[in-house]
Amino acid sequence: MARMALLVSPELCIGCRGCQSACKEWNGLPAVKTVNRGTFENPPDLTGADYNRIRFMEVPSAQDAQRWLFVSQRCMHCGDAACMKICPSSGALFRAKNGAVVFDKGKCIGCKLCGSACPYGLIRFDQANKVSKCHLCHDRTEAGLTPACVKTCPSGALKYGDRDKLAAEASAAGYSNLYGEADLGGTGVLYAFKDSPKVYGMLQNPAFPAEVHFWSGIKSLAYLGLGATVAASALHYLVIGPHKEEGEEVKKDE
Numbered sequence: 001m002a003r004m005a006l007l008v009s010p011e012l013c014i015g016c017r018g019c020q021s022a023c024k025e026w027n028g029l030p031a032v033k034t035v036n037r038g039t040f041e042n043p044p045d046l047t048g049a050d051y052n053r054i055r056f057m058e059v060p061s062a063q064d065a066q067r068w069l070f071v072s073q074r075c076m077h078c079g080d081a082a083c084m085k086i087c088p089s090s091g092a093l094f095r096a097k098n099g100a101v102v103f104d105k106g107k108c109i110g111c112k113l114c115g116s117a118c119p120y121g122l123i124r125f126d127q128a129n130k131v132s133k134c135h136l137c138h139d140r141t142e143a144g145l146t147p148a149c150v151k152t153c154p155s156g157a158l159k160y161g162d163r164d165k166l167a168a169e170a171s172a173a174g175y176s177n178l179y180g181e182a183d184l185g186g187t188g189v190l191y192a193f194k195d196s197p198k199v200y201g202m203l204q205n206p207a208f209p210a211e212v213h214f215w216s217g218i219k220s221l222a223y224l225g226l227g228a229t230v231a232a233s234a235l236h237y238l239v240i241g242p243h244k245e246e247g248e249e250v251k252k253d254e
């Protein structure tokens with residue numbers, strides 16, 4: 001299967017936040033109480049019950065008194081995912097066929113290492129401390145449906161499809177910056193920008209934190225250790241034969 005992606009075009013977004021509601025509804029996520037902060041932006045951050053949100057930004061503009069930017073935020077579905085590298089529980093975070101980074105709460109042990117490893121700081125946890133984030137609508141896409149947020153978006157600000165084709169379309173439409181194209185193995189969420197990613201409040205030069213290399217090294221050593229133990233046991237069985245209890249030997253001697 002070709003690598004799929006979600007293309008975000010903030011210039012087309014009208015800030016209706018239908019994508020937020022669709023995500024909550026599809027994933028059965030509970031409402032989280034917030035307060036009026038004097039802005040249309042709500043919630044103020046991603047949470048274990050908010051897998052996506054629209055960041056409302058007001059930036060200076062040459063033409064208008066102010067320029068509104070509505071920037072969708074969710075897991076980037078990195079091609080080289082720090083969260084997967086650091087996770088000590090096999091299968092808690094895994095790569096779906098379409099390239100998405102998906103979670104299995106049943107296998108998550110709640111250690112939160114992925115939260116500190118994510119270069120973008122985009123992982124959240126539910127009330128049981130289990131990993132909780134955008135999964136690129138793994139359940140819908142496996143059934144041939146588009147992600148719920150994309151299906152709902154009325155303005156075409158969110159698109160889902162073949163990653164290479166979406167990138168080519170964005171470039172043909174005149175967007176000079178394709179954020180995420182080459183970062184961290186190429187991200188599964190791409191942003192079509194007219195200006196520098198900095199204007200849209202995006203992280204510059206995302207990179208793995210040092211602890212990811214440390215912990216993934218420990219994991220490899222642990223797997224190597226486990227492999228060596230299994231190999232030694234197999235060799236022992238072949239050369240010496242099956243293990244016998246002390247009593248068995250005594251009986252034979254008698």
Ligand code: SF4
Pocket residue numbers: 075076077078081082083084101117118119120121122123133
């Ligand atoms: S953005 Fe963070 S949570 Fe999402 S795949 Fe990348 S490292 Fe994992």
Ligand code: SF4
Pocket residue numbers: 022023024026027051052074133134135136137138147148149150
């Ligand atoms: S892709 Fe699915 S899980 Fe991710 S933000 Fe959109 S609706 Fe939510």
Ligand code: SF4
Pocket residue numbers: 012013014015016017018019020054070072152153154155156157158
């Ligand atoms: S549904 Fe589309 S237009 Fe509405 S806020 Fe979300 S991305 Fe923007």
